[in-house]
Amino acid sequence: MPQAPFSLPYKHPFIPDKNYKKSVAYFSMEFAVDQALKIYSGGLGFLAGSHMRSVYALKQNLIGIGMLWKNGYYDQGRKADGSMQPEFHEKIYHYLQDTGIRYQIPILGKQVWVAAYYLPPDTFQSAPLFLLTTDTDGNDTSTRAISYSLYDADVTMKVAQCMVLGIGGARLLEELKYEPQVYHFNEAHAVSAVFYLYKKLGKVADVKKKVVFTTHTPEEAGNEKHNMQFLEGLGFFSGLSLDVVRKISGNTGDVFNHSLAALTLSRKANGVSKLHGEVSRSMWKAYPKIAPIDHITNAQNNTYWVDKTLEKARLTKDVETISSRKKELKTVLFKTVADQCGKLFDPDVLTIVWARRFAAYKRPDMLVWDIERLKKILSNTDQPVQIIWAGKPYPKDDGAINTFNHLFYLSHHYNNMAVLTGYELALSKLLKDGSDVWLNTPVVTREASGTSGMTAAMNASLNLSTYDGWICEFAKDGENSFILPVAEGNDINKTDCDNLLDKLENEVIPTYYENHKKWQEMVLNSMNDVSEEFNSDRMAREYYEKLY
Numbered sequence: 001m002p003q004a005p006f007s008l009p010y011k012h013p014f015i016p017d018k019n020y021k022k023s024v025a026y027f028s029m030e031f032a033v034d035q036a037l038k039i040y041s042g043g044l045g046f047l048a049g050s051h052m053r054s055v056y057a058l059k060q061n062l063i064g065i066g067m068l069w070k071n072g073y074y075d076q077g078r079k080a081d082g083s084m085q086p087e088f089h090e091k092i093y094h095y096l097q098d099t100g101i102r103y104q105i106p107i108l109g110k111q112v113w114v115a116a117y118y119l120p121p122d123t124f125q126s127a128p129l130f131l132l133t134t135d136t137d138g139n140d141t142s143t144r145a146i147s148y149s150l151y152d153a154d155v156t157m158k159v160a161q162c163m164v165l166g167i168g169g170a171r172l173l174e175e176l177k178y179e180p181q182v183y184h185f186n187e188a189h190a191v192s193a194v195f196y197l198y199k200k201l202g203k204v205a206d207v208k209k210k211v212v213f214t215t216h217t218p219e220e221a222g223n224e225k226h227n228m229q230f231l232e233g234l235g236f237f238s239g240l241s242l243d244v245v246r247k248i249s250g251n252t253g254d255v256f257n258h259s260l261a262a263l264t265l266s267r268k269a270n271g272v273s274k275l276h277g278e279v280s281r282s283m284w285k286a287y288p289k290i291a292p293i294d295h296i297t298n299a300q301n302n303t304y305w306v307d308k309t310l311e312k313a314r315l316t317k318d319v320e321t322i323s324s325r326k327k328e329l330k331t332v333l334f335k336t337v338a339d340q341c342g343k344l345f346d347p348d349v350l351t352i353v354w355a356r357r358f359a360a361y362k363r364p365d366m367l368v369w370d371i372e373r374l375k376k377i378l379s380n381t382d383q384p385v386q387i388i389w390a391g392k393p394y395p396k397d398d399g400a401i402n403t404f405n406h407l408f409y410l411s412h413h414y415n416n417m418a419v420l421t422g423y424e425l426a427l428s429k430l431l432k433d434g435s436d437v438w439l440n441t442p443v444v445t446r447e448a449s450g451t452s453g454m455t456a457a458m459n460a461s462l463n464l465s466t467y468d469g470w471i472c473e474f475a476k477d478g479e480n481s482f483i484l485p486v487a488e489g490n491d492i493n494k495t496d497c498d499n500l501l502d503k504l505e506n507e508v509i510p511t512y513y514e515n516h517k518k519w520q521e522m523v524l525n526s527m528n529d530v531s532e533e534f535n536s537d538r539m540a541r542e543y544y545e546k547l548y
Helices: 042-059 141-147 155-176 192-201 204-210 228-234 244-249 258-264 276-282 308-315 319-341 373-380 398-411 425-434 452-458 492-514 516-531 536-547
Strands: 024-029 062-067 075-078 085-088 097-105 110-119 130-135 182-186 209-214 225-227 255-257 268-271 293-294 348-354 383-392 416-418 437-440 462-465 481-483
Touching: 024 155, 042 062, 042 097, 042 182, 042 425, 062 155, 085 141, 085 225, 085 398, 097 155, 097 225, 097 319, 097 516, 110 141, 110 155, 110 192, 130 155, 130 268, 155 192, 155 228, 182 192, 192 204, 192 244, 204 209, 204 383, 209 258, 225 228, 228 244, 228 255, 228 348, 255 258, 255 293, 268 276, 276 293, 293 398, 308 319, 319 425, 319 516, 348 425, 348 492, 373 383, 373 492, 383 398, 398 416, 425 452, 437 452, 452 462, 462 492
Parallel strands: 024 062, 024 182, 062 130, 182 209, 209 268, 268 293, 348 383, 348 437, 383 416, 437 462, 462 481
Antiparallel strands: 075 085, 097 110, 110 130, 225 255
16 A cells, blocks of 8 residues: 655644653664564663553653664574574565655765654554664765664764764754654763754753753763764764863763763753662762753563463463463474474473573673583483573674574583574564573673563563662562572672572572472562563653653
8 A cells, every 4th residue: 555645744643641741752773663673682672662662552742763774783693503693684664654854964074865764653553753764865885874784883883873863863853843842862872962952052951951861871881982073073063162062061071971961961861770770870970960860660561572361360360371371382482492403392391591682791601601510400300491592792792792602502512402593572572481480690780770581570481680770679589580699709700600500409490390389479479560560651651750
């Protein structure tokens, strides 16, 4: 069917609920609203996708502004020996609507054309999304490539991507003749927009009236920084002098801290868990002119993620149906294990899953650090265990790719160990459905929130985790989850590894096999405790109440 022509000025397609009338433009580098739209890399996108789905359910007056990545993040392919390799394939989305909007923004001394595409809300039951691309007529090869791959490894290209989102997003709103009351930056990627707004509005106070900011980074070193002259040469500051930039952004000297600028030019900011809010306030306390930092704990959309049979059984406290449905869901997941790895897993066997972005601080390989102890666990035929890993490393992070491939090669020695590729929304859903235990091993205080364990808990999987991020607000050790004590001393890696293997040997495995009633109780507690507090409808409400 031909699409109706896109009409201007743009009008929000919802009649907003009376509680959510304030108009918001939500800027994010990635959105995971559906498996079919591959414009996300991991947690930030999963979070934004769930947020946009709750906007739709609650009829909030919010639009999303993001990027249309031609190659997505990357496709997790395999080499001839089965180890992973990043592949970059062009994606074409026939269901996106071409708005016909084309405009130019200055990047690197060139006038770069930006085209805007539209995802109508009913397509995937999300907020309306506008997606920007430079892969359009009028641009040369180098400027078309700005919107090819999410988080390009080339620093100039990555900053150019942030400028398309920030300045390009602000310009899009002008083209739409749509003036939101709030500009919400999900992370600092779009912070170039504040300088564009300052040039337009002329006063810091007027910029701050409009801008709010969500930080996801729990340590100072993790915040993006660049040389000011380098950014000025790219056109990042919309022609403002560096003296003005320094004066209004909280930055001094020649180093520009993107998060500091976002915090300084916002009226309100938030961390993404209670602990992260505390960490952020402590981290930024040396800067008195920044916005007050509250916290709004991340959450996931249970309408999208929850298996309907499991949810119905939760509501009726039917633990037997939860147990039997779980085995059915494990059988479905194990078809993927057989397909990718040639291994036949057993739905009656305790199945542990570690699956999320592969990054050093998340310590994906902690289980294999003491290989002798793990071998004993894997070879125990009385109380057998199956382990699955999945997740995408950053495509240029050789260390994380090597960790992934080390686990893959190691898995050849065990029939009950599998390493899967293609960790995107669809596989993530299968793994949440088919896991008994969701393993989470970040260095404590390094995980701002983490959300994968929420959707696992929604689907009757028990969290086995270090005490970090959202877990601190959810977990009751031995009642709804298994929690490692916070490691202290010189070698927290060894302590955490020892504690993890102790927990598995002494509590997790025996409870599953010897105390089925207690396991069922813990699962039901976990499902109940995650259901309301960590559903993104609560989060989306809080953004209106606390931030907007």
